Amino acid sequence: MKKASKKEVQILLDLFRRFDIEELEEPELIFRHIGILDVYPKCLSEEEAAHSLGTEHNRRNEFRYKQYFQRCEQYISGPIYIKRCPIFSESKIAKEDVFSIEDSQELMAVVEQMTREECFYNVFFPDEQTAFIGNFDLSWPVYSNSEDFSIFIEIAKEVNLYIRTE
Known part of the structure; x- marks a missing residue:
């Protein structure tokens, strides 16, 4: 990975307005498409989640997320950028922490950390104006x-996998 240039950072900010998109109060005012990439086609009830989710669930499904991002990398041209978002961190997200993914192995390492909930990243596909936000329970x-x-x-x-848009 290499650190994104000031120009690359500015392009991302122009497209996405900020790096911590998940903190937007009304993202629907900015984005036409909002969804959840998930293992399940519907939001689980609390009971279903308690029974189904956890470390084993993540381990069992990690390969799907790796396949997903490998295919995204194959089908979607253009650069991929990441913004590291440490779990439970109160620090402000700095522009300087944006990196360009240079090969598939780097992307797979990022996806692996995300599926194992070791660290989350916001993954940006600027040519498609799309961002994925790492989160718990593979949602x-x-x-x-x-x-x-x-x-x-x-x-x-x-x-x-599913992208739930409702």
């Missing part, structure tokens, strides 16, 4: 202004 918010958002949904289907 990752997706924010997009892509003209072709359906490509992300189709890739999810290919690897037996």
Whole structure:
């Protein structure tokens, strides 16, 4: 990974307005498509979540998320950037912590850390104006202004994941 240049950082800010998209009060005013990349086609009830989610669930499904991002990398041209978001950190997200993914191995290492909940990242596909937000229980918010958002949904289907948009 290499640190994003000031120009790259500015392009990302122009597209996404901020790096901590998950903190937006009304993201629907900025993004046309908002969803959740998930293992399940619906939001689980508290009882279902208590029974189904956890470390073993994440381990069992990690390969799907790796496949998902490998296919995104194959099908979607352009650079991929990440912003590290330490879990339980109160610190402000600094622009300087934005990195460009240079190869598939780097991206897979990031996805692995996210699925294992070791560290979360916001993953940006600027050419498709789409960002994925690492989160607990493999339920990752997706924010997009892509003209072709359906490509992300189709890739999810290919690897037996879902992007819930309701």
